[in-house]
Every structure is written in C-alpha cells, then in structure tokens.
Amino acid sequence: MSRLENWLKSRLIAGFFITVPIVASAWILVKFWSGIDDIFGPMYARIFGRPVPGLGFLTAVAIILIMGIIARNVVGRRVLALGDKLLLKVPIYRRVYPSVKMLIDSFSPERRSAFRAVVLVQHPRPGEYAFGFVTSELTLETPEGKRDMVTVFVPSNNLYLGDITVVPPSDVIVTGLTVEEGLRIILSAGTATPARLPRF
Numbered sequence: 001m002s003r004l005e006n007w008l009k010s011r012l013i014a015g016f017f018i019t020v021p022i023v024a025s026a027w028i029l030v031k032f033w034s035g036i037d038d039i040f041g042p043m044y045a046r047i048f049g050r051p052v053p054g055l056g057f058l059t060a061v062a063i064i065l066i067m068g069i070i071a072r073n074v075v076g077r078r079v080l081a082l083g084d085k086l087l088l089k090v091p092i093y094r095r096v097y098p099s100v101k102m103l104i105d106s107f108s109p110e111r112r113s114a115f116r117a118v119v120l121v122q123h124p125r126p127g128e129y130a131f132g133f134v135t136s137e138l139t140l141e142t143p144e145g146k147r148d149m150v151t152v153f154v155p156s157n158n159l160y161l162g163d164i165t166v167v168p169p170s171d172v173i174v175t176g177l178t179v180e181e182g183l184r185i186i187l188s189a190g191t192a193t194p195a196r197l198p199r200f
Helices: 003-048 055-071 074-087 093-106 109-114 179-187
Strands: 117-122 129-142 145-155 162-167
Touching: 003 055, 055 074, 117 145, 117 179, 129 162, 129 179
Parallel strands: none
Antiparallel strands: 117 129, 129 145, 145 162
C-alpha cells in the first residue's frame, strides 16, 4: 500500500469516528425536538392559526421546569405524593407506574443512593464478568439454612434494561468506582473502564 493510500485510509477512519457521533447526536436531538414539538404543536397551530416551530418543545421544557420547582418544596412534594396515590388507583396504570417510577428514580442524581456500589459479578456464565450495581441486601431462607445475599442490577445494552441477579456477597467483586463512574462505563460501552480493577 502506497504512502498516499495509507494517508487517505487513516484520515478517512479518523473522519468517520469524528463525523458519525456528531451526525448521530444531531439526528437524535432533531427527532427528540420534533417528537416533543408534535405533541403541543397542533394546539398552538389552532390558537395562532399557523404552526409555530419550536413553541411546543419550549412548552415541554417549561412544564418539566415547573414540575422540578414544585418537587423541590414541601407543599409540592405533598401534592405530587397525592398525585402518586391517585395514579395508583387507576387499574392498569398502577401495574406499570410504580415499576417505571422506581427504575427512573434509581438513576436520579438526588436518589442515587438506590445504587450502593459498583461491582463485578460473573454473568451470564462463570468466568465472564459484568459490571453491576448493588441495589439491596436480603436473607435467603433455604432448606440448608439462612444465607445473606445481595441483589445486583446488571444493565444490558440499554441502561434502563438489564438482569437482576441475587448472589452471595462473596461472589461480588467491589470495584471501588463511584456510581457516576460506573454509569459512565456502561454508557461508553466499556471504553471508560479503568486499566486496573479493583481501584481503591
């Protein structure tokens, strides 16, 4: 291969890995923008007599901001708690809402305590390790007696999906990573993994 071909190949590869993330991120943002805008856009089209691009998206942002302001004060928390109780009385909704809310809350910066530690567990088979988050501790009663166990959430290709494993504490390798570092490893497809673990 000639020097020119090597030069072209290296530049094309570098350009690919720079361009694709930019284009993909822009595409996701455009889709998100248009999707949110389509929810509120028709309402403004009827009010003003013509479409107003972006106004629906700004409305969604304003609603999220207002909900955040309400959630940060005592009265707002009580109102939201009352809303939760009302939602839990809806027959089908009460089956889905608690699980989704609990899962989203686990990734909330204010409730990150749901993830107690970043660990490694042998998953999905012995000799193969996966990153996971310890979420709880429990006592397992078996015919042989009681055993202390820990619950580990192992994310799959999507951060909100994964497997829940219940293993003895001795089968868990504590990495010494913070929860934020663990999330960064998952979201980066492993590229942010430290060169050495455990890290203390």
